[in-house]
Amino acid sequence: MNPSSLAVRCQNVVKIYATGDQKVTALNGVNLDIAMGELMMLVGPSGCGKTTLISVIAGILDQDSGCCEVFGEDLLNMSNQHKLKFRARNIGFVFQAFNLLPALSAAENVSVPLIINGMKRSDAERKAITVLDQVGLGERVSALPSELSGGQQQRVAIARALVHSPKLIVCDEPTSSLDHETGCNVMALLKEVALHKDRALVIVTHDARIFDFADRIAEMDDGHIVEVKDKMTQLLKNIEHG
Amino acid sequence: MNHIALKMLMGDRGKYLGIVMGLTFASLIMTQQPAIFLGLMSRSYSFISDVGLPDIWVMDAKVQFVDDIKPLQDTELYRVRGISGVDWAMPMYKGLLKARLVDGTFQTCNVVGLDDATLIGGPPVMMEGKLEDLRRSDGIIVDVDGARDKLGKPSPTPGGKRISLKVGDSVELNDHRAIVVGIAKVTRTFQSQSVVYTTYSRAKSYAPKERKLLSFVLVKAKPGQDLAELTRRIRATTGLAAYTRGEFISLTYEYFMHNTGIPINFGISVLLGFIVGAAIAGQTFYNCTLENLRQFGVLKAMGASNWVLLRMILLQAVLVGTIGYGLGVGLTALFGYSMRHSILAFKFPWQLLLFSGAGVSLICVFAALISILKVIRLEPAIVFKG
Numbered sequence: 001m002n003p004s005s006l007a008v009r010c011q012n013v014v015k016i017y018a019t020g021d022q023k024v025t026a027l028n029g030v031n032l033d034i035a036m037g038e039l040m041m042l043v044g045p046s047g048c049g050k051t052t053l054i055s056v057i058a059g060i061l062d063q064d065s066g067c068c069e070v071f072g073e074d075l076l077n078m079s080n081q082h083k084l085k086f087r088a089r090n091i092g093f094v095f096q097a098f099n100l101l102p103a104l105s106a107a108e109n110v111s112v113p114l115i116i117n118g119m120k121r122s123d124a125e126r127k128a129i130t131v132l133d134q135v136g137l138g139e140r141v142s143a144l145p146s147e148l149s150g151g152q153q154q155r156v157a158i159a160r161a162l163v164h165s166p167k168l169i170v171c172d173e174p175t176s177s178l179d180h181e182t183g184c185n186v187m188a189l190l191k192e193v194a195l196h197k198d199r200a201l202v203i204v205t206h207d208a209r210i211f212d213f214a215d216r217i218a219e220m221d222d223g224h225i226v227e228v229k230d231k232m233t234q235l236l237k238n239i240e241h242g
Numbered sequence: 243m244n245h246i247a248l249k250m251l252m253g254d255r256g257k258y259l260g261i262v263m264g265l266t267f268a269s270l271i272m273t274q275q276p277a278i279f280l281g282l283m284s285r286s287y288s289f290i291s292d293v294g295l296p297d298i299w300v301m302d303a304k305v306q307f308v309d310d311i312k313p314l315q316d317t318e319l320y321r322v323r324g325i326s327g328v329d330w331a332m333p334m335y336k337g338l339l340k341a342r343l344v345d346g347t348f349q350t351c352n353v354v355g356l357d358d359a360t361l362i363g364g365p366p367v368m369m370e371g372k373l374e375d376l377r378r379s380d381g382i383i384v385d386v387d388g389a390r391d392k393l394g395k396p397s398p399t400p401g402g403k404r405i406s407l408k409v410g411d412s413v414e415l416n417d418h419r420a421i422v423v424g425i426a427k428v429t430r431t432f433q434s435q436s437v438v439y440t441t442y443s444r445a446k447s448y449a450p451k452e453r454k455l456l457s458f459v460l461v462k463a464k465p466g467q468d469l470a471e472l473t474r475r476i477r478a479t480t481g482l483a484a485y486t487r488g489e490f491i492s493l494t495y496e497y498f499m500h501n502t503g504i505p506i507n508f509g510i511s512v513l514l515g516f517i518v519g520a521a522i523a524g525q526t527f528y529n530c531t532l533e534n535l536r537q538f539g540v541l542k543a544m545g546a547s548n549w550v551l552l553r554m555i556l557l558q559a560v561l562v563g564t565i566g567y568g569l570g571v572g573l574t575a576l577f578g579y580s581m582r583h584s585i586l587a588f589k590f591p592w593q594l595l596l597f598s599g600a601g602v603s604l605i606c607v608f609a610a611l612i613s614i615l616k617v618i619r620l621e622p623a624i625v626f627k628g
C-alpha cells in the first residue's frame with residue numbers, strides 16, 4: 001500500500017493501564033493500517049482493547065510503546081499544543097452515548113468544533129445548519145438534545161463530527177444505543193455523508209448487523225489484531241456458509 | 243466559547259440558582275453584619291460627636307472612654323480658662339441619676355448638665371421647646387425615645403402602650419422636682435438610659451453631694467490655634483487629659499474594640515457567613531463542574547485547550563459572583579433602608595463594598611480553582627467511557 005494514502009499506521013502499539021499495583025495490558029503489540037477512503041470496523045469481545053486502540057488513534061490517549069502515525073504524524077512525540085490543534089483540525093468523534101452538550105441547541109452543538117478551530121460564532125452556526133440539513137435535521141436546528149430522539153441525537157453527533165471536515169472520524173459503538181432500524185439508518189448516513197476518498201472512518205462495534213457497511217473488519221482479541229478481513233474474504237465466507 | 247460556558251452554567255437552573263443564592267447569602271452576611279457592627283461601634287462615641295462646638299475635651303487622666311466618668315474639681319475649669327490659646331472653656335456634668343416617675347417607679351437616667359450661661363453641649367436636635375427653656379426653673383429636656391418609653395407614664399389599660407412624657411410634665415430626680423420643658427432627639431448610644439439635659443448648676447444639685455462633680459471641660463481654641471499644640475499645653479499645665487474631639491472618639495472606639503466582645507462576636511458571624519457561603523457556593527459550583535466533567539472532556543477531546551476551559555470556568559465564576567454580590571449588597575442596602583427608623587444600628591460606608599466584594603471574590607476564586615484543577619487533570623480519553 002502506498003504510504004501517502006495511509007490514514008493510520010499502528011506498529012507494535014502497547015498500552016498498559018496501571019491502577020494501584022495492578023497492571024492491565026490493554027494493547028499488546030497492535031499492528032494496523034487504515035487507508036484513506038476506507039471504513040474500518042473494529043470488532044472483538046468486551047475488554048479486548050477496542051476503545052483503547054481508537055483512543056490512541058484519535059490522539060486522546062498516549063501509548064506506552066510502539067508507534068502510531070496518523071496522516072504521517074507521530075502523535076506520541078507531538079507537543080501538547082500541537083496535538084490539540086491536530087485533533088481540532090483532523091479528528092471527528094461519534095460516541096455511543098452521543099455526548100452532546102445538553103444546554104446547547106442542535107446547531108450550537110454542531111458549531112462547537114468550528115468555534116474551537118477559531119471560527120466566528122455566527123459563521124460557525126450558519127455552517128452547522130447546512131450540515132444538519134445534510135443529515136436530515138434541517139427542521140430541528142434549534143431543538144435541545146433532550147427534545148430529540150436517540151437516532152436524531154446521533155445524527156446531530158454525526159453532523160458535529162463532520163462539520164469541520166476532519167480527515168479521520170472515530171466512532172465508538174455508534175449504534176449500540178439505538179434500535180436495529182435506526183442503527184442501520186445511522187450507519188447508512190455515516191457511510192453516505194462521511195466517507196470519501198480523503199477521509200477514513202474507524203468504527204468500533206459489537207453489532208454484527210452493521211458489518212455489511214464495512215470495507216474491512218479488524219478482529220481483536222486480548223490486545224492483538226487477530227485478523228483483518230476485507231470485503232472479498234467476507235463475501236467468500238458468506239458463500240461458503242451460504 | 244463564552245456563550246457555551248454561560249449556557250453550560252445555566253443549563254441546570256437548580257444548581258445555578260443554588261450557586262447564586264449561596265453567594266448572595268455570603269455577600270449579604272459579609273455586608274450586613276459589618277454594617278451593623280460599624281453602626282453599633284459608632285454608638286460608642288455618638289455622645290461625643292453630638293456635642294459639636296468644642297474642639298477639645300479635658301478630663302481626668304485616667305478616663306478610658308466617654309462613659310467612664312472620673313469627676314474633677316470645679317477649680318480645674320478656671321485653670322483651663324487661664325491657658326493661652328483657649329478661647330472659651332465650659333463645664334459639663336454627665337452622670338447617672340435616679341428618676342422617680344409619677345407612678346412611683348424608678349428609672350436611671352443619663353443626666354447631662356450644661357453651662358448655665360451658654361448651654362454649650364446641648365442636644366443636636368430639638369423636637370419640642372427650645373434649648374433656652376432650660377433656664378426656666380427646674381427645667382429639663384428629655385430625649386424623645388426616653389420620653390416615649392422608659393420615662394413615659396404607665397398605660398391606663400394593663401399591658402397597653404405607655405403614655406409619652408410631654409412638655410409640662412414633671413418627674414423627680416433624686417428627690418428634686420424637675421419639669422420637662424423640651425423634647426430632643428439624640429443619637430443613640432450604648433447606654434440604654436434616657437438622656438436628660440439640664441443646666442450644670444441644677445445637675446449638681448440633683449447629683450449626690452460630692453466634692454467633685456465636674457465631668458468634662460469643653461474647650462474652644464482661639465482661631466488659628468494648632469490643636470495638637472494646645473492639647474499638649476493643657477496637659478502640661480493641668481496634669482489632666484486633653485483630647486481633640488477626634489482623639490476622644492478614637493479613644494472611646496478603641497476601648498470598646500479591645501474591651502468588649504462586640505468585635506469578636508461580629509467577626510465570628512462574618513467568618514461564618516464567609517464559610518457557609520463558600521461551602522454552599524463552592525460546593526454547588528464544584529458539583530456543577532463535576533456534573534459537566536464529561537462535557538469538558540468532550541471539548542478537550544475535540545481540541546479545546548486547558549486555557550480555554552479555564553477561561554470558561556472563570557467566566558462562570560465571575561458571572562455568579564457578580565450576580566450574588568450585587569444581590570447581597572442590594573439586599574443589605576434595602577435592609578438598612580427599611581430599618582432606618584428603628585433601634586437597629588447600621589452604617590454602610592463605601593469601604594464596606596470593597597470588603598464584601600473581596601470576600602465574594604475569594605469564594606469565587608476558591609470555587610473556580612478547585613473546579614479548574616479537576617478539569618485540567620481530566621483525561622480526554624474518558625469520553626469513550628460509558
Ligand SMILES: Nc1ncnc2c1ncn2[C@@H]1O[C@H](COP(=O)(O)OP(=O)(O)OP(=O)(O)O)[C@@H](O)[C@H]1O
Binds near residue numbers: 024045046048051
Ligand atoms: N482507564 C483504565 N484504567 C484501567 N484499566 C482500563 C482502563 N480503561 C480500560 N481498561 C482495561 O483495559 C482493557 C481494555 O479496555 P477497552 O475499554 O479498550 O476494551 P473494549 O474492547 O473497548 O471493551 P468493550 O467492548 O467492553 O467496550 C480492559 O481490560 C479494561 O478493563
Ligand SMILES: [Mg+2]
Binds near residue numbers: 050051052172
Ligand atoms: Mg469499548
